[in-house]
Amino acid sequence: MRTRLLLLLTVILLGLSGCAATNKYHWGNYEKSLYGYYKNPSELETLTESLANIIAEGETDGKVPPGIYAEYAYILYISGKKQESISYFEKEKKSWPESSVLMEKMVTMAKGGDKKESSQNTEPAPGGGIVQ
Template sequence: MIKKNILLLCATSAVLAGCVAAPRFEYGSYEPALYAYYKKPEMADKFEAALQKAIEKGEETDRLAPGMYAELGYLKLSQGDQAGAVDLFRKEAQAFPESEVFMSGVVTRLTRQESEGVIEEEETESNDVKVSENAIDGMRSAEGADV
């Protein structure tokens, strides 16, 4: 029975492999680690380790998954490491030009906040990223109009 099941499993995975081919991107344990992080925010370091490993393996095999640098960067930002975050956001944009608008928007906001912070120190707010507030305000008012 066990043998049969194993055979069946092998057959299934062989068929699936033949059909979908090897996964294009290396996600590592992104999925369970993200879920664990949602359930328990104190699992942030587990999520971080999962991201780091997925990046490492992805870089090695040339199968780096989209969003991994950015997710890690955002995690670093939430831990107060702004320089590390900006670095990773830039890496994401470099690896995946599709993310350029989003990443450069976030980086611009962050670096502007930083330079403003130097001039008027009192005004600096922790590490909040404000992505194009106008655009989001636009979405809100559009909802009001639509409904």
């Protein structure tokens, strides 16, 4: 009886932690993979997979979090996949009209950016002077 009760309480406690635990969006491993990438840039692959998973999972029920399409698009961009990146920047804009100003700048940059498929380090500034 005690064990059962304890188990129930634990489940409820987990559910309640932080007062409201219902998630509006699918976040997958977002935090962990982004942090891992900051600590070790060679973990770009893991971050890419993690973002792709969030999108795949979120798209099944319209729960892709704001910003995720754009984060994924940017990773594609620095990996040299410019065409693909453009379509994801556009997806972000379509899903979240608030992002229009930034997404239009990103699309322009991805379209006009350096033609050669280069690595992250030799890329031109992704901002393309956005903040100048």
